[in-house]
Amino acid sequence: MEGDFSVCRNCKRHVVSANFTLHEAYCLRFLVLCPECEEPVPKETMEEHCKLEHQQAWRAVEN
Ligand SMILES: [Zn+2]
Numbered sequence: 878m879e880g881d882f883s884v885c886r887n888c889k890r891h892v893v894s895a896n897f898t899l900h901e902a903y904c905l906r907f908l909v910l911c912p913e914c915e916e917p918v919p920k921e922t923m924e925e926h927c928k929l930e931h932q933q934a935w936r937a938v939e940n
């Protein structure tokens with residue numbers, strides 16, 4: 878079976894539809910998409926992620 882996928886609006890990943898609602902609720906709450914590498918990163922480690930991975934300070938951009 879191929880499976881049914883939906884694209885998460887938050888992390889832009891393809892998520893199996895059966896898990897989609899759960900995923901998106903979790904994702905919107907806890908993950909942000911890094912503007913540099915486009916990886917979903919937990920909100921609380923975003924500052925660290927940006928410093929370590931991209932040598933720059935994380936500035937929270939809403940939209
Ligand atoms: Zn997601």
Ligand SMILES: [Zn+2]
Pocket residue numbers: 911912913914915916926927930931
């Ligand atoms: Zn990154």
